[in-house]
Amino acid sequence: MTRRSKFVVAAVTLSLAATWVMWPPPPSAGNAEHIAYPPDYLDVAEAVFRHQFDHNASGTQRRVKYFFLSLEANDPPNAFLARFANEWWPYVRPASMEAQLRGPRLIFSISSVKWLDADTAEVEGGYYHDTLSSSGNLYRVERRAGKWSVTKDELKWIS
Secondary structure: OOHHHHHHHHHHHHHHHHHHHOOOOOOOOOEOOOOOOOOOHHHHHHHHHHHHHHOOOOOOOOOOOEEEEEEOOEEOOHHHHHHHOOOOOOEEEEHHHOOOOOOOEEEEEEEEEEEEEOOEEEEEEEEEEOOOEEEEEEEEEEEEOOEEEEEEEEEEEEO
């Protein structure tokens, strides 16, 4: 192995190690650790966020460094963010860290959850991609066979 390739391997290894040290994210002022969410609320939110990751109108899709999450104008609880620990790329972080971390990013938000019945919810949310694009969507989320999933995604506005 040449001296240059040893340097590259060392640089990549240090970079990956530094990234893992940042998990879990530190608590922030907007963190929702203190909020008592209704039963199934965070499961519905997880289904919507995972849907948004792969079904948004941004030109970059997953070709960004970070996904930032906002849950009704708060950072989601750390235990909720830990559900996304296996998302290798991009890294999932609370929205309050958006100003601290540099690189291409998408911000996903859930602004409200309305329960239609015990197994159905309507969720308002969307994404924001720097100054390039954003959207507002209405999602229908249903529990089928014990699992929550988005069954309808209605685009309300796009910019």
